[in-house]
Amino acid sequence: MTVQSQSQLQSESSSTAAIYFAILGIVTTAFGLADLLVTAGGAEFVYGTAILEIPNDIFRGGWGGLVVLSAGLFYLSGAKNIGEIHQFAKVAMGSILIWIMAGSDIFAMITESIPGGEDGSWFNTLDGFLAMYAPPYAPAVLLLPFSLVVLYYIYHRD
Amino acid sequence: MTLSLEERWTLIDKISRETVTFGKYEHTLKDAIGELTVKPLTGIPVAIAIMYGFWSAFGSFAGTLMTDGFFVKLFDGYWLPWLQGAFPGQGSWLYSIMVDAGGLGGSEFVLSDTCFEAFGVLTSGIFVAIGVVLPAISIFYLMLALLEDVGYMPRLAVLLDTVLHRVGLHGYAIVPTILSLGCNVPGVAATRILETKKQRFIMMTLLAIFIPCGAQIGIMDKVVPALMGWILLYLIIGYFIFGYILNKVVPGKAPEFLIDVPPYRKPLMRNITKKIWGRITGFFKVALPFVMLGCAIVNVLYLLGVIQWLGDVLAPIFVGWFGVPKETAGPLVAAFLRKDLAVAQLSVINMTDYQRITAVVLVTIYFPCVATFAMMLKEGWKELIAAIGVLIIVVFTYGGLIHLIGIILGVAE
Amino acid sequence: MGHPNVGKSVFFNRLTGANVTESNYPGTTVDYTKGWMKIEGEDVELVDVPGTFSLDPKDKAEDVAVAMLHETRDVKVISVIDASKIERGLYLALEIIEEGYPVVIALNMWDVAWDKNIRIDARKLEQILGVPVVPTTAISGEGIKELVSRLKDIQPVEVDDIIANAGGLT
Numbered sequence A: 001m002t003v004q005s006q007s008q009l010q011s012e013s014s015s016t017a018a019i020y021f022a023i024l025g026i027v028t029t030a031f032g033l034a035d036l037l038v039t040a041g042g043a044e045f046v047y048g049t050a051i052l053e054i055p056n057d058i059f060r061g062g063w064g065g066l067v068v069l070s071a072g073l074f075y076l077s078g079a080k081n082i083g084e085i086h087q088f089a090k091v092a093m094g095s096i097l098i099w100i101m102a103g104s105d106i107f108a109m110i111t112e113s114i115p116g117g118e119d120g121s122w123f124n125t126l127d128g129f130l131a132m133y134a135p136p137y138a139p140a141v142l143l144l145p146f147s148l149v150v151l152y153y154i155y156h157r158d
Numbered sequence B: 001m002t003l004s005l006e007e008r009w010t011l012i013d014k015i016s017r018e019t020v021t022f023g024k025y026e027h028t029l030k031d032a033i034g035e036l037t038v039k040p041l042t043g044i045p046v047a048i049a050i051m052y053g054f055w056s057a058f059g060s061f062a063g064t065l066m067t068d069g070f071f072v073k074l075f076d077g078y079w080l081p082w083l084q085g086a087f088p089g090q091g092s093w094l095y096s097i098m099v100d101a102g103g104l105g106g107s108e109f110v111l112s113d114t115c116f117e118a119f120g121v122l123t124s125g126i127f128v129a130i131g132v133v134l135p136a137i138s139i140f141y142l143m144l145a146l147l148e149d150v151g152y153m154p155r156l157a158v159l160l161d162t163v164l165h166r167v168g169l170h171g172y173a174i175v176p177t178i179l180s181l182g183c184n185v186p187g188v189a190a191t192r193i194l195e196t197k198k199q200r201f202i203m204m205t206l207l208a209i210f211i212p213c214g215a216q217i218g219i220m221d222k223v224v225p226a227l228m229g230w231i232l233l234y235l236i237i238g239y240f241i242f243g244y245i246l247n248k249v250v251p252g253k254a255p256e257f258l259i260d261v262p263p264y265r266k267p268l269m270r271n272i273t274k275k276i277w278g279r280i281t282g283f284f285k286v287a288l289p290f291v292m293l294g295c296a297i298v299n300v301l302y303l304l305g306v307i308q309w310l311g312d313v314l315a316p317i318f319v320g321w322f323g324v325p326k327e328t329a330g331p332l333v334a335a336f337l338r339k340d341l342a343v344a345q346l347s348v349i350n351m352t353d354y355q356r357i358t359a360v361v362l363v364t365i366y367f368p369c370v371a372t373f374a375m376m377l378k379e380g381w382k383e384l385i386a387a388i389g390v391l392i393i394v395v396f397t398y399g400g401l402i403h404l405i406g407i408i409l410g411v412a413e
Numbered sequence C: 001m002g003h004p005n006v007g008k009s010v011f012f013n014r015l016t017g018a019n020v021t022e023s024n025y026p027g028t029t030v031d032y033t034k035g036w037m038k039i040e041g042e043d044v045e046l047v048d049v050p051g052t053f054s055l056d057p058k059d060k061a062e063d064v065a066v067a068m069l070h071e072t073r074d075v076k077v078i079s080v081i082d083a084s085k086i087e088r089g090l091y092l093a094l095e096i097i098e099e100g101y102p103v104v105i106a107l108n109m110w111d112v113a114w115d116k117n118i119r120i121d122a123r124k125l126e127q128i129l130g131v132p133v134v135p136t137t138a139i140s141g142e143g144i145k146e147l148v149s150r151l152k153d154i155q156p157v158e159v160d161d162i163i164a165n166a167g168g169l170t
């Protein structure tokens, strides 16, 4: 397939996009690395006023960290020349990985928030239910809103 | 009249030139993303992410929400105590089989606290089937149906083609393997898409031996969550080692064929619900009776002393060769009917973590469940007998090897 | 009959109300399934078979399909073709026609072909082949009614005629 026939993003919005996703890429990569380091270190990490919580178990921190890291690398390698479809696909893929991660984390929160716990009643109390959704959040959940920007570009490509 | 191959293509060429016009085709985002998922460098992270999502959703829904959130409470808190009181004739045979064996084998009758310990058909049997396995397979089949309908499976096949070729299998072998993770029966059926007898035989044997089904994975995740990683690792390594060996010793060819990759499609809600519904009703018709029957048979054998006798007779093998307690004999009998039940029974035997890993791996590889057995028989009795031969060798060598590794690591004796 | 993953099972389920598995990967169906459908008040038996690339089977699933065709000479064949890959689909269709079976061709995945800017002149194709050719989109049901309505008057055709209609083999 020829490349030149593809619809290019308009050049100015394309450079904004490139900068945006490059920055997002750097942050995401950093989060991914932090995940892996914290897991290797063994202790859970909660940042300052409890916004960010980096899990330390092999599954969420280790494998999950690997996925977040890959998402970051997808963003970084796709940001350059983002108007080109194959490059843009990498950025989209970065966001898809974040959605899988954040989706898993949020679904986990939901399933934990509903039952009443071992000694409690059948269902959780309203307070207990809501408390589950309070910060700190896992990296992917924090990245989620920023990753959604890709949708804008998907719908405004042509 | 029939045409030769060339004539036919010439004719098709002519016809299509007259009737088909190929317009300018633009590479879409979907195509570009499709390419990313099959190239190794980008495809492997995607595959890891998908597995992550699969496993996370599985644990959250089946484990956290359904089983631990509601069913354990329901069965241990209400169902078990109620039945223990309402069912007549405590200590009688029927009571032991149906409700609570009260610490089987022990001299004194003690009422059990949990549905895992009770062992009764109406307690453990129903709890395992409804409380643990049903939620597990529901979410499992939902995820599987999504993967199937989106069109990810053929891409995974392309991605894994090189790796699987090492074990004499085509990349497409991943399709039966993944289907087997739901249930081995459709997995065995799906081996028909492999070209040669050799490939089919290797695939079928590996599936029956090394791939745990969704029901079993569900219960494993419930009773030995911390050891899951090790158990799965041992199974995957075994799959490749014995695949490699089988490829070397089984005569025949393992030819190439091109994998046809369909475009990604949006899954149809209607189709997804239809699939899940079909599989859940199938569970009630086939699996549930088998779980209960398995429970009953094992209980009867216990009461007759057969299991204890078997344990004593086989003790040298169990203890000496595999390094697991001789009580494992009971679950191994149950494993023939239902592996999920066997894993549940293993969970109440007193043993070290490493022994538990070994025991669960043994239950998985030791014998296909009856349903799989029947399906393999349908594919050919010669293959089935050969597969059983392989299986016996694998159980002894691999089981011994795992024990040996434990000794070397200093976690077994 | 048709290649793997062209939508045969979707057709079968729609026509008979059965519950055969439909998935987006080749090799979903590995065994045949029989079902009944009504054509103008008459009960007709319909068989869903595994996909096959040609009438020269390469694996056990293709074997089932080809054996099913050869066992029952007295059948009409719905040849399902992926319209976005029409050439290879025609190959199998021609093989079946050459063996003397009455055939109706469903140009399925019409929506996909359309999106890919592939335009097929179904009427002309029909003239050349001498068998009914119906564009369909099985998942939404488009074209299925017409397909069924044309089933009753299909006839075997001579491949010589097709060659003549196409203007010779050179």
Ligand SMILES: Nc1nc2c(ncn2[C@@H]2O[C@H](COP(=O)(O)OP(=O)(O)OP(=O)(O)O)[C@@H](O)[C@H]2O)c(=O)[nH]1
Residues within 6 Å of the ligand: B149, B265, C002, C003, C004, C005, C006, C007, C008, C009, C010, C011, C021, C022, C023, C024, C025, C026, C027, C028, C029, C030, C049, C050, C051, C052, C108, C109, C110, C111, C112, C136, C137, C138, C139, C140
């Ligand atoms: N877009 C589109 N998708 C279709 C159409 N027909 C079928 N599909 C999809 O194509 C996929 C394959 O359909 P199946 O009916 O399972 O294919 P099959 O021909 O039975 O395939 P095998 O059993 O593997 O030989 C499914 O995901 C369907 O939803 C169509 O007309 N348009």
Ligand SMILES: [Mg+2]
Residues within 6 Å of the ligand: C008, C009, C010, C021, C022, C028, C029, C049, C050, C051
């Ligand atoms: Mg089918």
